[in-house]
Amino acid sequence: MPTIIVTGGAGYIGSHTTLALCEQGYDVVVLDNLSTGVAHAVLPPARLVECELTNADQVRKAFQGLDVTGVIHFAASIVVPESVENPLKYYDNNLITTSNLLAAAGEFGVKHFLFSSSAAVYGIPTEFPVKEGITKDPINPYGRTKLINEWMIEDMALALTMESSPYTHPGMTFANLRYFNVAGCDIQGRLGQNSPQATHLIKVACQAAVGTRDKLMVFGDDYDTHDGSGVRDYIHVSDLADVHVAGLQYLERGGESGVFNCGYGHGYSVLDVANKLKEVSGVDFNVEIGPRRAGDPGALVADVSRMNESFGWKPKHDDLAVILKSALDWEKKLSGK
Incomplete structure (x- = not known):
């Protein structure tokens, strides 16, 4: 049965999205190291696999034996002041996890990739309301890791279209979702x-x-x-969870990859x-x-x-x-x- 992998699915937004996916009939496997998430937030029939996403071997093992058609990637360090005090923690954790997931996506033929990005990529915008195409100028390491992750996903999707790609892959579409304030x-x-x-x-x-x-x-x-x-x-977390389901279904229908603001x-x-x-x-x-x-x-x-x-x-x-x-x-x- 086709499976959706949700990273960070034991956390706040990830657990609500996992629930929304299950209610829509998806088979969901959650990958989470439980450093900030809690196991009881992964409600059945979703299945929890404890996995350190900075460990490439653990990530590959989690994908093995599954027909993974989509990945929804939440797992990250997210506290802005801490990112300023301890930037290397954020660059290590937030970038290596995405790199490992993209490598697994390429190897195992994942068709769709949704990423939990942030309005922090805009920095201090000068245009209102904020449109996706305005200048991106993040002002803290947390926001910078989100923007770099977006670039990594875009670059990997492009690479998978090339005959010279090291991956035998039918191609991957993506949606980078920039949240404003979730509540x-x-x-x-x-x-x-x-x-x-x-x-x-x-x-x-x-x-x-x-x-x-x-x-x-x-x-x-x-x-x-x-x-x-x-x-x-402010967007209600259950509405944001439904945005992820709608975004996945958009890609499944053949929708074009892109970046999308998420709010009201x-x-x-x-x-x-x-x-x-x-x-x-x-x-x-x-x-x-x-x-x-x-x-x-x-x-x-x-x-x-x-x-x-x-x-x-x-x-x-x-x-x-x-x-x-x-x-x-x-x-x-x-x-x-």
Whole structure:
């Protein structure tokens, strides 16, 4: 039976995507070293194989005996401040894993490759909403590894079309998916964001609402936005999971390789999020205003027309209250409240 391999499928976005694939009838094998993911997030019938993706032999072994038609690659180190403090960890982990996966894809005839990229490849954009074709100028090692990975995937796909390629391969199409801000948890409460050290605004705000943090810090209230706080394009994680399924099906239908922004195409400010969460939770948690953080743009909103038109995708959870309630319910579950 044809199989989709999902790397990092025990993590936040990967586990939701694995669930969405299984619900669409795909056979899914998750490769994860469980350094940040958790085994119980891989829900049956998906199968978990513990694998160190920086080890080429382990990657090859994981592919052997399977008819792998697609790879969806999430596994990566993703904490931006840590990438600045420890850049070689990010260059080693994020690039070697992709190189090993692409080598296996070439050897085992994988037809489709979807990559978890990021709006961090744009750096501080000067055009809004952000289109895929604008200048890419990442400002931290995390964003740079994402852009280099995109180039690696594009280069490998091109190489596989050449008669001189060392691989006997029918050709591979790809979709590099640039996420903006991912939030929320499975509506049915089956999955969520498990890392207590997560830096995502909505998880941090929910921790403040349930009392596992003493406050929510707002970094800057003097941006040129409607309330002075930064505006971001938040997409519900289950909608983003469905984007991956739609992207895979687009490639399976013969769609052209490309780069696609992933978001809703509109944004909410940090204070919008804080105020709405107080309303949803009924808790007047502490919000503290601090100075801007270096490198934070005032607004970051995606132009998602390419994704919508190519994939034929429509969101199911484009509602801030829905996003917040799903995240809050999960945080209550984690805290035992």
